[in-house]
Amino acid sequence: MKITAMNVIPVAIADAPLRNSVGIHEPYVNRIVVELVGEDGLSGFGEASYATKTCETLEALRADIVGQDSLNLNAIQQIVSARLSFPDEANLDPVFKNFDLTPRRTNSAFARTYSPIEVAALDLSGRALGVPVSELLGGRVRDRVPFSAYLFYKHAGGGGEGDDLREDIYGEAMTPEGVVAQAKQMIDTYGFKSIKLKAGVFPPDDEIAGILALREAFGPDVPLRIDPNCAWTVETSLHVGSELAGTLEYFEDPTPEISGMAAVRKGLLERGIDMPLATNMCVTSFGDIPESVARDAVQVILGDHHYWGGLRAVVELGRICSTFGMGLSMHSNSHLGISLMAMTHLAAATPMLTYDADTHYPWLHDADEVIQGGKIQFVDGCVPVPSTPGLGFEIDRDALQRGHERFQRIPYRDRDDVTYMRKTVDPTWEKKLPRW
């Protein structure tokens, strides 16, 4: 399908005051929706994390993408990579941009820019050929994709400002009891069968108490994960890993860098604890894998098509994981239904994806979704894999336009959890990783 137009549409989504190791979510998170229009008038859609530079790069690529065949992803990939020199640290996920400990992300600029184009091209090709995206990726191995309950320590508030002020669905959660209540509410609504707690917010023993409260409330059949986003030293990571031995499904990014993760792995094994370490921070591109493999730094990679260079790249990542005896799980940022469906088709077509995927989707308000029919329905914690062409949804152009106008109206652009933390919670706040 020849591509005749490409539209780059930044949109703003209200976001609740969720906490993490570097600060707090701002009242909005921005996303980029990419639309590719085919010569027969069909459209395909992809979604990316917002960064001003990603937006500008996508705009600059438009003239090269128009005229390409949506099925020829390799050609499109070469066009994008030819235009982007990497490593390009300036294009890192802004939340991490001032880390002293920034992981190597050699492929970052290319991968982040190419991904939404690839997803939109696959959606367009699928619609043109009358087949679901999962079939263009090799075919589904599962009819529904399980996701995990993604819990956050959270202040009161539902996100948004002014006319966009959203209902605080889950309420405050600043204690073990708070996260258990949040988990119960989220599981009641979505049916999730596993739980991830975003940590790195309170002193480690408080967060150990949070995990133990979840275990107490949900029992041993609900897998638990904790992710402090590099908030802990190797020593602290060993303490937490020892305390939670037998309780965690995997232990995500306790400490920065491949070297740190390798030290945690070694230390835990020396204590007789064979707990898989997972990452979306120290192994974030193909170039990071050889060192990680050589040092046995991580045992599970959290793939993310937005950051690894598209859906096909994550399928290939799955082959690498199975070849080297690693597991593959799936990372998430705040996102719309476009990315949820891309993740769903990807997971459906990736045999070695054996963990429930992360998603921020429960934190999205109905009012901000851009697909027809409102938010996608989960069944028993799973998203059913569509059999309809493309990604399997219809865009709601009015909602998309509202999201774009919201983006134009608000002052927030590149994500900056640190500044908003200073502004709303603690004027003396400093980024510090590891903190404990």
Place this chain on the structure above:
Amino acid sequence: MKITAMNVIPVAIADAPLRNSVGIHEPYVNRIVVELVGEDGLSGFGEASYATKTCETLEALRADIVGQDSLNLNAIQQIVSARLSFPDEANLDPVFKNFDLTPRRTNSAFARTYSPIEVAALDLSGRALGVPVSELLGGRVRDRVPFSAYLFYKHAGGGGEGDDLREDIYGEAMTPEGVVAQAKQMIDTYGFKSIKLKAGVFPPDDEIAGILALREAFGPDVPLRIDPNCAWTVETSLHVGSELAGTLEYFEDPTPEISGMAAVRKGLLERGIDMPLATNMCVTSFGDIPESVARDAVQVILGDHHYWGGLRAVVELGRICSTFGMGLSMHSNSHLGISLMAMTHLAAATPMLTYDADTHYPWLHDADEVIQGGKIQFVDGCVPVPSTPGLGFEIDRDALQRGHERFQRIPYRDRDDVTYMRKTVDPTWEKKLPRW
């Protein structure tokens, strides 16, 4: 496209008396053609190396494959892997089946059986959707695929017996002058820009002389490769590698096993020779890669969709090679145009395939080809990548039937170069690897 029938058609091809490290080619080589018929009456084709057990396994799988969707390759793959336990040494390429030094091939039975089904399914899907197979693999990055001139030491004779006796196109080649003449004739006909010499036949210094004669005849702009199929000890490999330093593009399987190749690599580096070692014998499945990477045993993997588990598996192998800084080239056995076109679409859609691919196609006689219009035409050593649906050829059903009748008529079944060597060249012949 729902699959409504699956036909497994063994065919015999006349084969010239080509020599290698274990013996000599028999007068025929058998192949398996797999046809998948779709509900709209279209057919897709794949081709496999013949082994009685592969043929029987394919027959046994028919009932499970019929009814599947040709686009759902992952589902078909799971059906095949569920039916095959591995490792299954009995299903190894028969030419290697009595090696004491058989490489690990954990995935062998599955990969060899699944591959022709996958190729046929991709061909069928492409025809049904109206797109070339290269587009189903992610799109072409080149419009023509370069192959290398594949030279053999060879006795007089063109292959076949009785009514099938074929013209001896290239004549005898048992000396350096003979292989130079063979190369000139093959390059005149096909336009190849690089040369591979199958070695392991004569004492190593004679074969060094063969490579040096080729360099003398063709100059430094024609890349040269030598492949003795594990005929040499580590010591001998170091001798040959030293003599041919600066002359070889890569050095293929001089010695058996990952440990042997790692020792050759180490020894050459110690002598200041950074010559890439290539293999299709010690790294032949994904399970072999971790040890090879850890020991830096090989720098180029010769992928082969017949043995690695299909076209998509080799695309994924390409990602692994680029991730770990290895090169990807392409291995060949004697084959028909079906496999040539599968290799062509694969190479077209694999950006990291940067070496000219091996092919035995120049050794195929016109009379044995099974596609309409006779043998595929090369242009300047390349096969143009078709833009027509599927693999881009039409089957010649009469020729296919003749090939099948030839198979039924002849006494040869599983390949056995050793016995035929005893029968026709040297009654005292023994397999011995390494020999020198």
